[in-house]
Amino acid sequence: MRQEVVFRMGIPVQNASGHPVGTLEKLVFLETEKKISEIVVRDLSGLKRVPLQWVRELTEHVLVLDHPGNLDDLPVFDISQFEEVPIWFYPPDCRIEVGSLLTLKPCDERLLGESEAMSRRDFMAKSTALVATLIGISLVIPIGGYVLAAARTKLSDHWVTLPVKLEQLPMDEPVSHTFNAVSVSGWMRVPVVRTVWLIRHSGAEDPFSSSEDQILGLDSPLEKSRSNPYLTVLSPICPHLGCSPQWFSGKKLFICPCHHSIYEMNGKRIGGPAPRPMDQLPVLVGKDGSISILYEEFQVGIPQKIRLS
């Protein structure tokens, strides 16, 4: 049986000596051979192309290279030369976040001036649109309901109820929780694996003895869910450059292994280069203690918390 390989973007990348050299950003797909040929790593000087053969070990939390030093001498990744691989070409035995797999643009498009390439793309886009319209007209009645359903996709569709109840969580001790989710991109829904930090607060009144009014139900407005008295949910992605901060129980701190940003239990930044606190995610606790979260990702490296679309 073939084993599935999971590529999680944003995980720390280490060299052969175990030193952090950056974070995993993208994957490069070789169209001619239908396989991944390189990984793209963000280090302190930018994005670098690293041959896949250099990958010695890959887990959902770290990628280790069979390379002793840093990535200074490797070629720079120029994103303008690449384009996204459509989801239907993704290798079946790899789990990859949508949009992370790129391939080189056709040579002629890179050699043409940008305006010529644009006009060629424009022509292709218009021709494709015309054909699509003709096909679409013939299909619009039978598939109308499906298209309308997809168009109605709302933010609430991204809520995930975790398979854990509030009472099962330890007090004041962050626990990392991995869950299966569905990434929605346009009409595509792709299964992905996500991780969050859950922190149950001891100071809050016991939700199970509270009046119903105090419980945040699933119908509560989104803004209310951003501050929950019982539970804080933090993104696993460091807002500096996207590594994964780890919880050190003895120190009662989150510490990011890449550049040593340090955060308190509630995600407040107290040291290191991170430009903002760890990103808090909206959470709703049901009357039965069920936990529903809205998984979001944000731009890294800037003080503002800007959601990635």
Ligand code: FES
């Ligand atoms: S990625 Fe730089 S400190 Fe976390």
